[in-house]
Amino acid sequence: MSDLHSLTAAQQLRSLRAKEVSSRELTEHYLARIDRLDAELGAFITVTADQALEEADRADARLAAGEQSPLLGLPLGIKDLAATAGIRTTFGSAAMAEFVPDEDSWTVGLLRQAGAVVLGKTNTPEFGSTCFTENDVIPRPSVTPYGTDRYSSGSSGGAATAVAAGLLPVAHGSDGAGSIRTPAATCHLVGVKPSRGLVSSAPASSFFVASTEGPLARTVEDAALVLDVMARPAPGDIYGWSQGSSFSAALGLRRSLKIAMWTDTGLDQDVDPQSVLAVQRTARLLVELGHEVREIPLPARWDEPTRKAMVDWFAYSVGAAVQAMELTDRTHLLSSYSKQLLTMSDALSASDVVTAQALLARYASTFLAAVDDYDVALTPTTNGAPVPVGYYDGDEADRMLRWSCHTPWVNLAGVPAVSLPSHVDDEGLPRGVHLVGRSRRDADLLALAAQLESAALWSELHPPCWDR
Template identity: 45%
Template sequence: MNELHELDATAQSAALRSGEVTSVELVRHHLDRIEAHGATLGAFVTVTAEQALERAAAADQRIASGDAPPFAGVPTAFKDLTFTRGVPTSMGSAGMRDFVPDLNAYVVDLVEAAGFISLGKTNTPEFGLSSYTDNDVIGPARTPWDPTRNAGGSSGGAAAAVSAGLVPVAQGSDGGGSIRIPASACGIFGFKPSRGRVSAGPAGSDWSGLAGDGPLTRTVRDAAALLDAMAHPEPGDVRPLPEPAVPYAEWARRAPRRMRIARWSQTHLDGVSPGPDAVEAWESASRLLESLGHEVVDVDNPFPRELEPQFNVIWSSGIASAAIPEEVEPLLRANTRYWRDRGRASTAIELTRALQFLELTTRQVVTNLQAYDAFLTPTLALPPQPVGWFNESSDPIEDHRRELLFTPYTALYNMSGQPAASLPLHWTAEGLPVGVMLAALPGQDGPLFSLCAQVEQAAPWHDRRPPGFD
């Protein structure tokens, strides 16, 4: 058998059931890897080793009794934005490092009900605001492909952990690209589901329609299985989608029908263009899709540039309305204060107009795209960037400008509510991962999984691992 951390979660589950390994052994193996590599990568804020080993022992008993959920005993981790009962949840903020929720996010309950065992909380920027991961709690998360470079954000710790084999799968959240950005920077697969696919309950809110939880994995089948665990609406959800009639794991095993795929590489932002590595990755993916029998059609970027300022009104209003304790305010990073100040300057009328503009505009975009089954763009405009590149100026305005240079594509699908995935199909001459993004029409998560699985089969990436972490 391969090294335990070389197995994806589906294979680890099979090994547990066949008796090749126990959950205690599997959890200890991954805890040892976290101890060896976690600090180097800035992957984990909190490690819950004792709790994980206790749960692993209980999982072994359930497996032996024949009464175990499908992923009983398999390690995972939750993002440090996600409420976990009795476990510190800093939200990437030094002022919140002692905050311990007294309840779980619903997604935590669902993932644990599938049998997964959390090894701790993964690194995130303060309140998940940035497309890179850095904070005053433990510092930056780094991509295992070059630890001098940032892992991306805001699920950067989760992506680094999966990429380096510290856990086989991890939960992330995505309000502007926060699953797909670090997936690209860390050379793994990341899937943002359709709006309403995963509940924000019981304490979270989907008031803006931008954010949702999803999987970060090394294989498409693991992402499908983890989303199967997550995709159950909670009573009272504002915009719930029904549970899928066909499990996503089944979609990942199905060959897709021939698809008509629209592609574009130009951005909707003035003065922002993809770099040569992003274009090369996108062109290569286009040829691969054509070789698989799909029709790939060039179109202009259908999203208008006017979306960006309206998105910023909503984004800044969200962090401005966050109930941050008064004593924490002086400890906030400059970037967080910048966005809170922007949000406080917006009126209720401006926020309402921004929400309506996004809804009406993206509805028309989706209407205009009905002739296509899928959409191909770069995930990011640039490869992973040096750790200090985004905030080296200490100017939040320049920080934001550089974030737009880095990630001009991902937030559009948060605005439209479409499912989108980053696939690790390309590496630069220097060995840095560069993802490409495939998206589908709203609600078409299943067919998108089929397409991604077909691409993975044609151009496998699972065995490509960052040097020094094998």
């Protein structure tokens, strides 16, 4: 079949189990598309064709023997911030361009154990520190296939590009301030950021855990299938918890919810009209589906102390990464923005770091208090369309916040969120809408997302490269 990539991940898994298609056929199909299209898209840092075909053959043998592992034989990409045994892991940094780990990260191990076939490592900015995906490891930034002169955001930009362009059925991502959700919005995808601890971050390097891993997919069902595998706590995870049931099975649940909404960015800037449209059309559909939607004031603004605390926290995180990776003799290979953050990190005292954490915790708790009487919050995912390649010209921190201002509070609060496609604007560029749930109520949030999908919040609209 020449259009295997048009099948959803769930359909591919059913076809694998019914022996209608083999894992090798799927893997060869996606590798051919990567070879044909990725030079234009920048989705992958590393492609492991030979290893993937070997894994596919092993998966086919297991399928022939009647095994039923959840993702057995399904091609998958791993974001290049996660360690993969035997596959180079660059963290988007030229300083780590030749690093090959001996062990998988916890989540990668779960995906492999579930039978996924790893096709390679998807593109990410250096240490995942920007909401655009560009680095010095490969020459091409990750761009949205809906407009190849526009970034697909970051830091899971390569993962989103790959799924949207039909180079992968689903992909692994991670999200520290919106890094799954904003790429999903630029690429007309479903992007899930789970509650803190559902997908393990062990071994924890800090009590202040903002980042978590999650899936990018074309459908809510596909995202749930991957999340079912990823959601298993590692031994020793201080935040770890278990859902106790399948997210896939919960997608059909229906109950009336109380939903708060806002579109204010919290900054002195215009609110993008298309972002407002995304929220308004979603709110109307939610009311038609029997939910209560109420507009409320933005709970907290991005005042100067909060903005500074956010930058300080990112600077500290980059400094900690450089130290942990023992890169002190290779800092000349870092990007200019990483060097800037590293200089800032060197100037921070322990007191500065603790103060930044306290300010950010207070900022997040203000949001939680404001939505305590609600089941879900509804906002835009981004304040604007995917931005042009070259848009970030040295003033990254301010420009990134102005565009991605709606997502960071969710990471700070540790609650679940999902970005869903809304519509495509007059320029043919995707726009997303952002739903935020209550802590550890991830299943309810995914069920609501599935309900919106079934009610045609968005239509499946493929990019120009889909049929190439």
